[in-house]
Amino acid sequence: MELTAAKQKFIEAWGKLGSEWGINRTMAQVHALLLVSPEALTTEEIMKDLSISRGNANMTLRDLIGWGLVEKQHKAGERKEYFYADKDTWNIARQVAKERRKRELDPVLKILDELSNVQGDVKDPEFKTFNKTVTDINKLAKNVDKTLDTMLKAEESWFWGSIFKMFK
Amino acid sequence: MELTAAKQKFIEAWGKLGSEWGINRTMAQVHALLLVSPEALTTEEIMKDLSISRGNANMTLRDLIGWGLVEKQHKAGERKEYFYADKDTWNIARQVAKERRKRELDPVLKILDELSNVQGDVKDPEFKTFNKTVTDINKLAKNVDKTLDTMLKAEESWFWGSIFKMFK
DNA sequence: TTAAACTTTCAATAATTACTGAAAGTTTAA
DNA sequence: TTAAACTTTCAGTAATTATTGAAAGTTTAA
Numbered sequence: 001m002e003l004t005a006a007k008q009k010f011i012e013a014w015g016k017l018g019s020e021w022g023i024n025r026t027m028a029q030v031h032a033l034l035l036v037s038p039e040a041l042t043t044e045e046i047m048k049d050l051s052i053s054r055g056n057a058n059m060t061l062r063d064l065i066g067w068g069l070v071e072k073q074h075k076a077g078e079r080k081e082y083f084y085a086d087k088d089t090w091n092i093a094r095q096v097a098k099e100r101r102k103r104e105l106d107p108v109l110k111i112l113d114e115l116s117n118v119q120g121d122v123k124d125p126e127f128k129t130f131n132k133t134v135t136d137i138n139k140l141a142k143n144v145d146k147t148l149d150t151m152l153k154a155e156e157s158w159f160w161g162s163i164f165k166m167f168k
Numbered sequence: 169m170e171l172t173a174a175k176q177k178f179i180e181a182w183g184k185l186g187s188e189w190g191i192n193r194t195m196a197q198v199h200a201l202l203l204v205s206p207e208a209l210t211t212e213e214i215m216k217d218l219s220i221s222r223g224n225a226n227m228t229l230r231d232l233i234g235w236g237l238v239e240k241q242h243k244a245g246e247r248k249e250y251f252y253a254d255k256d257t258w259n260i261a262r263q264v265a266k267e268r269r270k271r272e273l274d275p276v277l278k279i280l281d282e283l284s285n286v287q288g289d290v291k292d293p294e295f296k297t298f299n300k301t302v303t304d305i306n307k308l309a310k311n312v313d314k315t316l317d318t319m320l321k322a323e324e325s326w327f328w329g330s331i332f333k334m335f336k
Numbered sequence: 337t338t339a340a341a342c343t344t345t346c347a348a349t350a351a352t353t354a355c356t357g358a359a360a361g362t363t364t365a366a
Numbered sequence: 367t368t369a370a371a372c373t374t375t376c377a378g379t380a381a382t383t384a385t386t387g388a389a390a391g392t393t394t395a396a
Contacts, residue, residue, distance in 0.1 A: 211342090211343080222343085222344095223344080223345075223346080224345060226343065226345085227345090229346085230344090234346080245339095247341055247342060248341085248342070249342085
């Protein structure tokens, strides 16, 4: 396969995976494009490569910066802004985990805690089932939360080393 | 808080979390409703509780069965079908992990393997960056795949026990 | 058989989400 | 200052995704 075709395929696959996981397809594609670009790119280049509008490129890049996945760069003597993506896969995974935890897991944990404390008649099957489901999910979510916390603090090798110990 | 209000809040929160993770909001809500229902429910009851149409209820329930999260039940002497959700949180987590792996991770792993094998000029920075990014992501994805495999085979206590060892 | 009770399908429509492009805003160099 | 070079905003529109509801299909009991 051609390098150009291979890049294209990577960008498409990444976009599809992103959209299946609730991440805007274009955002995932812009990220993918930057991940396979050795040099930082300008808005113009991104617009052209992915055939997207200036407005879309601008907002998407802003979002990616907000996710901590992309940074602005300036080149000496130039007005234009350049965009560069960290290529360290472990950093990317941690950054995504960190943001999704903050944006999505934390709010739901708060609600689960609240719902776990709802009082009711333990003889009532409606209450019993509600209470069991909510407290069980709350426990699971807290486990996930703790595991993410460990992952965020960890070095890659240590983290996967620990995971691998599970197999032995 | 009222039990009824609490259920409502749980259904909404679950629907929101689902939609943020690429799962149809209604599907997540129907699942949530069944999770807090001690008895199996009919299509009619689900339609009424969530104010959704018959067609939507029917297709959503079919999807949930396809995900292995809900099962049909029949009551003796009755024509109607009843729907029941497994309430074991660990089973639910494993089932979701299993399906998403099959539907989303496996296809992307296949593409990453293919792209990892693309040949090129190691002196070309374009190729070098592409190759590094793709092979690194491929490695990470394979680690996730293996971890999921372990999780799918594991008992809950064993799995979380192993995770907790990471903290010590 | 048949008709009532129930389930499934899917074309039409609604709701949501994403994108465009032009205008407004900002920065820089002369 | 000013005007060129660049970035940001956002109302309007397009694309995608989800839902409805009525018709078609199926099952069961008499």
